[in-house]
Amino acid sequence: MISLLRIIPLFQVLTHVATKDKPKDTYVGIEGSTLEINCEYADGYQDYIKYFCRNLCKYDDILIKSESSNTVVSEGRYTGLDNVSQQKFTVTIRNLVLEDSGEYYCGVERSGWDLQDKVKLFISGVSTYVAGSKRSKDTYAGTKGSTLEIYCDYPEGYQDYVKYFCRDPCADDDILIKSDNSISKRRYTLLDNVSNRNFIITIKNLIVEDFGVYHCGVEKSGTDILTEVKLFISGVNMNNKLDDSYLGVEGGPLKIYCEYADGYQDYIKYFCRDPCKNDDILIKSESSNTLVSKGRYTGLDNVSQQKFTVTISNLILEDSGDYNCGVERTGMDLQNKVKLFISGNPFHFHTTTHPPASTKQSRTTSSTSAPRTSETSSLFCVRV
Template sequence: MKIILTFTLLMIPGVVSSISVTGYSGGGVTIKCKYDEGYTANEKFFCKGQWPECINQIWTDEKDKWVYDGNFSLYDDTRSAVFTVTIRNLSEEDSGTYRCGADIYGRYFYSKVNLKVIRDQPIRSVRGYSGGNVIINYKYEMKHKNHVKYFCKTAADQCFTVINTNRAAGWEQDRRFSVQDDRSAGLLRVFIRDLNENDSGEYQITVKVSEEYSFFSEFNLIIRDDDCCVKSISLSAAAGGSVNISCKYPQSHISDVKFLCWRSGADLCAEETSVKESRRWSPEGKIQLYDNREEQLLTGSISHVTEQDSEYWCGVQSDQGHKSFITRVLIHVTETSSSSSSSSSSSSSSSSSSVESQHLRMCIK
C-alpha cells in the first residue's frame, strides 16, 4: 500500500515548527513547506539529521519546475510561496528527522519533520483485459472512514482526478469509472468497465484527511489483449432448465481463484460463485464450477435458469482481492409452455446428464 502524506508547514524566521509523518514501505510521502514571499528567490533544501549536521537529500535554486535527486523530488512554487518535497519508494531505513527550509544568506530557516516508515505490502500492479472489467480493492484504516476518497490517473507528478466519493456504501459513477466506499469494512472499491489498452498506466487512490493532509496508494494498471480468451459468449437455455458454460483464461492466472458472477442491472456482481482448487467442483448450488488448470479452462453449470439470468462474467481474482472480468456470458432464456413441459424436463435432464458426464471425464483425466 503506497502512502503519501501531504502537510503544510509554516516557516517563520527564528521559529522552528515540528510535525510527525507516517509513511509505509514501498510508498512515499509528500511534504509542503510554506515560506515568506520575500524568500522566493532563495535556495530551498530538504535534509536528514540533527542540525547543524544535516545531510542534504535535495537542494536547489530552480524555480517552478520539478528537480529530481534519487528518490527525492522538489518543486518550488514561487507564486504560492510553497515548495513541495516528495520521497518515493520508502523503506524503514528512511525513518528519521528531516528539515525542510530556505537558505537566507547563510541563515537556515526550517521546519522539522519526524518521519516514521512502517513495513507494509503495497499494491504493485493490477492486470486487466481489453473488453473486460476490473475491480481494485483498497483497504484503509478505520480512522479514515469518513474522509473523502479520490481515484485518479497520474502523469508527470500530477494527479488527474477521475472520480471521487464523499459518501458511504453507494457507487459514485463517472463514465466507465465507479467508486464505492464501504466504510463499515474500511474498503474502497474501484470498478473500471470496457477496458482498453489506453487505460494502462499509473493510478493513485487518495484519502483526503484535511486541506493540508492527504495520503495515497499508487499502482500500475496493465491492460492486455490476450488471444487465449474470447470477450463474449452467447448461449440459449429454456426457462427452468440448465445451461453449461466454458471460459478460457490466460496462463498467468492458473493459480488464481476463478469465479462466475451474475450481473443484475447496474450491480456488476449481485451474486458470485468461485472455485479455489484445480480439478474440484465448487459446492452444490445454482452455479457449479470446475477449474481445469491444465487446459486453462473454467467450466460449469447454471441451473433453474430464469429471465434474470441474462448476463454473467467469467473472471479471476488475485491474492490481494483484485478481480479481472475476462469473458461476458450472455444467456437468451426461452419461455416454456405446458405442452412442452415434458420436452423441457427431458432437455433439463439431458443437460444435467451432460454436466455429470463432463464431470466424470474430467475426473478420469
C-alpha cells in the first residue's frame, strides 16, 4: 500500500540553554528549521490573552496572540497554542532565519501592566558555530549532511603545543584528529591559527551519531588542557530531504510531526508503536484543533496545516524503536513508519577530572583563560 502520509522533515535537535541565574530564557535554533518556545504562566491566568512579541513589544511588535484556550492560532511563520492544563503558551517559529536572533517577550494581557518574561533567541547558520551577540564557545548546532566548524580557544603561551580534538571521555582511542600527525583525517580537519590563539576543527558530512560531548585539547606536561564542547545535530540535510527518524534525549520531550494528504482532515489520526495492534495505540485524535492527552503523550490535529503533532514527555531509553503515524479509514489504514532513537542525556555535568590514559599523559578539564584541574559546567537541556 502506498502511504499518503508523510513525515515533516523536522528531525531536529533544538537546544534550550539553562543557567543558574536565568533558567528557561535562552533558546538556540538552526537556520531553516523550526523552534518551539514555551511561555509558562502562573495559576489564575488561564483565561487571559497571551502573546509573543519582539523588541519594545509595541502593537506592531506582537508576532502571535492567543484567541482561546487549547486552540491553535497562526500568523505567518508563527503559531501559538495556549495549553491551559499545563499553564503554558507555546509559540512555534518555522523557517528560522539568522535575523530571528534577538530579544523577545512572552506576555500576558491584564489590566494595568502586562506580565512579561524576556526570552533570548540565538539562530545558528547550518555550517557555523552557534552565535549571537557573543559567541557561544562550547555549544554547537549542526545539520545532518552539512559541515560544522568548531573554534577551540587556548591561552597565551600555548601556540607551539600540540592540539587535538577528542570525544568524551578522551582516552587515546577517542582522539579524532591531532595536530602533530595530520591536519586532515577522514571527516575531520584541524587548523591551528596561532595569531588568534585558536584551532579550528571542521567536521564534514555530519551524521546524527555526531551528537554528544567532545573536548578541545592542548597537550602539555602533567595534565592536558581540555575544554568541553557539546554538539547537537539536526536531521534535515542540505537538500531538505524527508527523514523519518527522530532523535530524543532521555528525560526530555520529543515532538513528532505527521503530515497527511488533503481530504483526510476529518479522519481520526493516531500514533502507535509497531506492530500497531489495538494495545499499541499511544494517542488518538478526537476532533480537529483540540489537544488530547494520555499519559506521557499529547496529540493535536491541526487541520489547516494538515498534520497530527504528537509530543512525548519524559523520554526513556526504552522509547527507542519503530512507530507509525496512522489515519483511520475504511479498509486499510494509512500508516507511515517513524523511528525513534533515544540517547542517554550527556548534559547533566558535574565537576570531574579525567583519569590518566594508559599510554599518554593524563588530561584534565580546564577553561581556556588559564590552566586548572577541573571545571563545573552549566546544565544544558535538549528540546526536540
